[in-house]
Amino acid sequence: MTITAESQTTPIRTVGAAVRAEMGPTITITGTMHDRFTDILTPDAIAFLTELHHRFAGRRHDRLADRMRRRFEIGNGHDPRFREDTAHIRDDADWRVAGAGPGLEDRRVEITGPTDPKMTINALNSGAKVWLADQEDATSPTWQNVIGGQLSLRDAIRGELVFTSPEGKEYRVTAEQTPTIVMRPRGWHLTEKNIDFTDRVGRTMSASASLTDFGLYFFHNAQALIDSGQGPYFYLPKIESSEEARLWNDIFSFSEEYIGIPHGTIRATVLIETLPAAFEMDEILYELRDHCAGLNAGRWDYIFSIIKNYRGRGARFVLPDRSKVTMTVPFMRAYTELLVKTCHKRGAYAIGGMSAFIPNRRDPEVTDRALEKVSADKRREANDGFDGTWVAHPDLIPAAQSEFDAVLGDRPHQLDRQRDDVEVTAEQLLDLRIGRPITAKGVRDNVSVAIRYIEAWLRGLGAVAIDDLMEDAATAEISRSQVWQWIHQDRRTEEGERITAEYVEEMITELLAQTPRTDSSRFDDAADVFREVALQPEFPAFLTAPAYARLLSENN
Template identity: 45%
Template sequence: MQAQTVGGVTIRAPLPPEYRSILTPEALQFVAHLSRCYAPRVGELLERRKQVQARYDAGAKPDFLPETRHVRESDWKVGPLPVDLLDRRVEITGPTDRKMVINALNRCRASPKQSLAAAPAVLPYCGGQDVPLNDKVAVMLVRPRGWHLWEKHVAVDGSPVPGALWDFGLYFFHNARELLARGSGPYFYLPKMQSHLECRLWNEVFVEAQRWLGIPSGTIKATCLIETLPAAFEMHEFLYELRDHSAGLNCGRWDYMFSFIKTLRNDPTRIFPDRGLVGMDQPFLRAYTQLVIQTCHRRGVHAIGGMSALIPVKGDPRANEAAFDKVRADKLREVTDGHDGTWVAHPGLIPVAKQVFDAHMREPNQIRSKPRHDVRASQEELLKVPEGPRTLAALRNNIGVSIAYLEAWLGGNGCVPLHNLMEDAATAEISRSSVWQWLRYGVKLDDGQPLTVDRVCLAIQQELDALRQQAGNARFATGHYLEAATLFKLMVTSTELQDFLTLTAYDFLVATEFGPTWGAPQQGGSAARSRL
């Protein structure tokens, strides 16, 4: 594939006509400017992550920073919020499938995981149909990629562009002025940050982006996902660094559980039990979520709750109602604790969550009414390991979920419904890291036998056989199951816990996409298999 240069930016990917309206020379010039200014800083921050993790691996533990104590103890508030971000009681999150985005915009606040082009009054989607948007649509918050991800198909001055800057830059350039003209604004979710210094970089990006387009500083509003263990100790600092652009914090509960395992991976006393037993009633999660509420309300901004992974159960009314009851209980806990809104993973759960919040939150938010001065979350409470058994059934489930998710991800889908749960990268990461952790420390399962590499490999084969039966031979042959199983096996038997499974999977895709049929779907996965 010949690289193409557009507006001084090298693009190593096909450019169909519909892309060219987005990848204009002006837009690419803007992204290139951001990349030249801030990509070196991204590299420095990622290197800092390695250094901090090395300290944790050597026995140090995350803790509140003494050098920023003045930020936590002094009185200050974030900047004022725009009207359309004052009431955030239900938000739906998901990948940027066109049909899902349209349905989300027509039903509630939407949080797509990647950047989108500005939506006209009618958006076509697969099947050739047109679905009109309502006259009044939901507020959209766009989630660019985390700092750890690079867009390897685009280079500026010979170096890859940070995925975060690519996503943010294109969306902001094409949509900021239009959103302001419609009485809204450019709003974002910022994922996977591990330090307030990473928030500081985002703030500098926002200031420069607004300057470049001639938009008043403070127009951008961003909600930080508290989904890493180190971030739990820097919540005030996160808000402070983004205070002119802050829209609050969100409890990214599933990523947070994964980060707990990853951050404390060298501590044999921090081994997780079965994934299904780690509910929001666990002390370390109670401390974390209530600290988010107290921190946000003290600073005059929203604390958004987490996402229940449950989804509607088709064809089984009893199971469906049981799932809805669990979602109601989860949302009741959040609203009575003081959260100002919550997440759902499926449009069918919007009325369920909204009903609970409407009944217990009669005002737009609870920032003033529930300051939660009573919360005391110590280092010990935030680091308390959840208790419970480790079972063979959970091992099999962890393996099956990880392979099925990776198979879907390699095929271009960022989430997949499994066993009446919506599995995404975060839940798959819990599964993957749990298997790695159990194997590393040779934990005894409920059959009394320690986990070994041979037992893991046998379970992988058993789950692969089960997936073949579920998918059918034709679907299995044309899918990415063998590649997914191979990648999973490499990651869980590695001596080191890989940072993110999607990093390894992305490298695999980049390594296998070039060839005579570059960019075309892999038939039967044969081309990918030949490279393994």
């Protein structure tokens, strides 16, 4: 079934697949229409998507070109710096952001997770203050997951969501107080290949995944969320500049006007998870100030961004085993302390990073040791001034909340803690010296985690429990990018082995030989994707780009 709708500038109607350029900009749904998809892909919603793409798709391409230019400059020795042309924004002490919207006043513990029905119910029953409803790194973007996730959110917001297990057991939202929903759309770099956009001159391209995820969720749920006493709230991923923040702000303003809600109703929390964005925190807040609630320290993607940008700059920029790059190493301390100071100066909430441990019910001692680490991590964040934090599993909520309760007490935040003691320089943000080795185990763990995660992703799973940790696309990115960098920077393990493509290939062969298979397993495909993104001379900016083509071939 193919559904096409035109821009609001012409009458909305359903037509066939052949779209003529003179009809004006159009959105065409090319993916299979599964059960209830028409509840989301309505003619009016498609018309809204068409208008979003007509107005903003070109600017998205401009911002992606800026990213490529910036990576080229860093790769050629031009380190990022605090911008001179925006110094007046940083120096102006008077401006503030909009701050918390209704239902976002207390964010001390946020749970993250994908938007399938079962995980949606689990999150809403978890007892967290906020749920990051993740259409991005924790979701494999099969067509079923993309639109099915929108259905889960729509039904949950209206109190209609029910999940029936294969055994026939029904699950519902039973909590009296459910978390405030903050939805995370996919990043600017991703496309939705089940939706085509044809512009006014007849050029057809895949739709923007960001505009698709945002547009469908906002169009269907904004008013219902307002009526419930909250609002349409978003986490913005992978932002690299204030110009990208300005683009999102313009999208928000247009969307509010389009459906007739007050300017500033939308609230956004920006993930500072790229190296360039760390140098523009003030500017990002400023561009989004009418719609901004805060910033989040997206630690895993931030580490990935550093490796990606400095992968070819020599031994000084090579990080050790992933497990050794903790939040207490100097460059991560500088990044998080700058984030808290910047947020509180502007009246924005500072939200801490992910604790991804999954309780091991077979080994209570493993769980107890891990919970001690989780508590220590959250204690550090609360004492540093963060207003809230992330966890990946409901069982981590009590440990995280107790640490923030100890610091916050009855207060919903600690915006009054200005962190005037913090002064962070560009050199501190770029000081990657850790002084720890690369080990054979570290290489093997990266190969194992990346391939096992990609295999699950290709089967439609975006958040995967591996070795007692919840892995998502960000942690898989660290794993494969470290392998690529270690090979191309001619590194050796602590044991003396030179890290080469051949050395890694032996580990791949060993992993594939030892891993049990089922009829639905896709380990051979996953290994091929890993070879493409970790062992080839070229470095794909995101592993999900080459993986997406294989995903489409099996899941539609």
